[in-house]
C-alpha cells in the first residue's frame with residue numbers, strides 16, 4: 001500500500017493513501033526510503049515523523065508502510081555497542097558510509113555474522129514458559145547474557161542446539177515447529193511485561209555520600225538531576241554509571257551542542273569498571289544522538305534506551321538507565337509538535353509533555369521477571385537542563401511530579417567548586433523512609449538517627465548564616481560558632497566528594513556512617529567542652545578539623561581502624577583542654 005507525500009515540514013511529513021496503516025507504524029519515506037513513524041492520522045492524511053534529514057525530499061514521492069511499530073532488536077551484541085536513537089549501530093554505519101551518515105541506510109542493530117557460544121540451560125522434552133531462561137552466552141567477561149523465551153511464547157522442546165550460532169540461528173525448536181533464536185524484537189513504546197512489582201525497600205547505592213545518606217533512592221526508583229549550565233550533571237551521571245550498584249548501564253545521550261556527545265563518545269570507551277578493571281563498556285549500552293541527527297530520532301531514543309534496559313531487567317539484572325539530558329529530549333518533542341501545528345502548552349511544549357514523561361518514568365521498577373525467578377530492576381536517573389537554572393520551567397516541573405527524588409544541582413555550589421553540587425536544602429527523596437530499615441540493618445543501627453542529626457545541623461547552620469549576614473560573625477555566641485564550624489566540616493568533609501580521587505570517588509555506606517559518627521561526635525564533644533569552660537579558640541586550634549576533612553581519602557577497609565583511633569583522639573584532645 002503506497003502513499004504519497006503531500007506536505008513536508010522539517011521532520012514532519014504528511015502523506016495520503018495510508019488509510020490502512022495504523023498509528024505508530026514504521027514507514028519508509030521517499031525514493032531514499034527514509035525511516036519514519038506514523039504519529040497522527042486525520043481522515044485520509046497521515047502525519048509522519050521522519051528519523052532522518054528530510055531535505056531533498058519532494059512532494060509526490062512514495063511512502064510505504066511496513067505494518068510494524070518501531071522496534072528494537074534484543075540479544076547478544078548489545079553490550080559495548082553505541083546506537084543512535086533508532087538503534088542503528090553507529091560504528092558499523094560509520095564504516096559503511098564514511099564519517100557522515102548516508103540517509104536511508106538500513107543496518108541491523110545486532111551483528112548477523114558474529115557467532116556466539118550458546119550454552120543451553122534446558123533440554124529436549126522440557127516445557128517452556130514465557131520469560132524462562134533457555135541458555136546463556138558469555139557476552140563479555142563481566143556479564144552472562146541470559147537468553148529468554150520471548151513474552152507470549154510457550155511450548156515443549158523438540159530440539160536444543162548448543163554451540164556456536166549467529167543471533168538469528170535457531171537454538172531451540174519447539175514441538176510445533178516454532179524456532180527460538182537468540183534475537184528478540186520489541187516495540188519501543190510498549191513496556192515489556194513482568195510478573196509483578198516489588199516494593200522499593202532496597203536502595204540503589206550510588207557511592208555518593210550526599211545521595212546515599214541524605215537523598216537515597218530505591219532500586220527501581222526514579223530521580224531527576226536538574227542543574228544549570230556547568231553544574232556537574234554529566235560528571236554525576238558518569239560517576240553513577242561507574243559506581244552505582246547496577247549490573248548493566250544504559251546511557252542515553254541527548255545532546256544539543258555538537259561537541260557534547262562527542263565527549264560522551266570519547267569518554268565512555270575509556271572509563272574503567274572499578275569492579276573488574278575491564279572497560280566499563282563491557283556492561284554498558286550507549287544510545288546517543290549527536291546534534292546533526294534529526295530531532296525525531298532524539299524523541300525515540302529514550303524509548304529505545306528503556307526497552308533495552310527492561311530486556312536486561314528481564315534476565316534478572318539490576319540496570320541503571322541515565323538520560324543526559326531529558327530537556328533536549330523535551331525540546332525534540334516540542335519541535336516535532338510545533339511542526340505538526342499542535343496547540344502549544346507552557347513555553348511552547350506540547351500539552352502532553354507531562355503525560356509522556358510520566359509514561360517514560362513509569363517503566364522504572366523492581367520486579368519479578370516473567371520467568372518467575374529472582375528479581376530485576378530498572379532505575380532511571382534523568383538529568384534536566386533548565387534554561388538559566390530556573391527550576392520553575394515546564395520540564396523540571398513536569399518531571400518532578402512523576403519521579404521519586406530531586407537531586408538539585410546548585411549553581412552557587414558549583415561556582416564555589418563544592419562537588420557534587422547537590423543542594424541539600426532543595427533536594428528531596430520520597431524513598432528515605434522505606435529504605436531506613438535496609439540502612440539500619442546493613443550499614444549500622446545509628447544510620448537513621450545520625451542522618452537526621454546531620455540534616456538538623458545543616459539546617460541550624462543555614463539559620464545562623466542568615467543572622468551572621470545581618471550582624472556579623474563576632475556578634476554570635478561561641479556555642480553557635482561551633483555549630484557553624486561543625487556544619488562546615490560536614491559540608492566539606494562529608495557532602496563534598498571528589499569524583500576524580502581514586503578512593504574518594506565512591507563511598508560505601510559503612511564508611512559513610514563512620515564519617516558521620518566522627519563528624520557528629522566532634523560536634524557534640526566540642527559543644528560540651530565549650531559549656532565546660534574551654535575556649536572556642538582552643539578547640540579551633542586542635543587541628544582536629546584537618547583530620548576530619550580528609551576522611552574521604554581513607555580506604556573503606558581501613559575506616560574502622562582509623563575511625564576508632566580518631567574517635568579516641570577527639571575524646572582525649574578535648575578532655576585535655578577541659579583539664580587544663
Ligand SMILES: Nc1ncnc2c1ncn2[C@@H]1O[C@H](COP(=O)(O)OP(=O)(O)OP(=O)(O)O)[C@@H](O)[C@H]1O
Pocket residue numbers: 227228229230231232233234235236385419420497498499500
Ligand atoms: N563531582 C565532581 N568533582 C569534581 N569536579 C566536578 C564534579 N562535577 C563537575 N565538576 C566540574 O564541573 C565541570 C562541569 O561539569 P559537567 O560537564 O558535568 O556539567 P553539566 O551540568 O553537565 O554542564 P552542561 O550544562 O554544559 O551540560 C566539569 O568539567 C568539572 O570540572
Ligand SMILES: [Mg+2]
Pocket residue numbers: 233234235324
Ligand atoms: Mg552536561
